[in-house]
Amino acid sequence: MVQTFILSFILVLSILPQVSATDLRGALEASASGLRAQSARLKMHAENIANADSILTEDGEAYRKKQAIMVTKVNRKTGLNEVVLERIVEDTRTPLKQIYDPNHPLADDNGMLTYSNVTTLTESADMRRASRMYEANMQAIEVSKEMLTRTVQMLR
């Protein structure tokens, strides 16, 4: 009885497909890179929205909208395309908003106030997109995890 059991166990082990679990781990790593990049982007958009009404002070610069530069990076170990938020740059092309408010203590000689160049509407749209992307990556992780579990269950 015991012998047949051991025999069947050895049989299962010997014909078990040689699945490289590292590949699924690679898929998980790729999705994790997506999560990292998207959450950083989300944070950046939140920062932009928070600073939408920042004004130009006498000593400093008005807040400029931040933009994320995402690039593809091939993971040398897994050979899969991962994503990385390479850097965050300030938007210097869009002009700063000028609003007439002569009673404001920080208004210039013409009574103009300089606001940041953030457009709240596009920021919230971008933010929503980032959060959807985050969810998609989460879903990918879920599926990879399920596949990994199935692989382990093959031993039963």
Place this chain on the structure above:
Amino acid sequence: MGLAAALAHRQDFLIQRQGVVAGNIANASTPNYLAKDMTFKAMVNQASGSTLRPSATHAKHIGGQTSNTRNTGDVVEIKGGQTLNGNSVVVEEELLKMNDINLNYGLITQLFQSHVGFQKIAIGSPR
């Protein structure tokens, strides 16, 4: 051992495709990224076992890394349908692909388990 090997081949392919699709989803908002997919390569006689051959996974690669995973398919780029920033990933499509992979993977594991079941019956062990 033929069936088990065939199943393993298919399983390897599915795992690799899952990685490619996960990469696509991760890069869904990367400018100039072209979506990638894999085409299944029918199993050829690979009696020699692992093939140690450098595989270039990126156009800028020189040589690439050596892998001992079996070559189960080719990675193809999906051109066309790019948005203004040159990205051709459609997230919905990728999620559907992933669902397909998951279903196929389930099928393979089920097949393998029933294959093992037959072997167990043959050697007369209790299930």
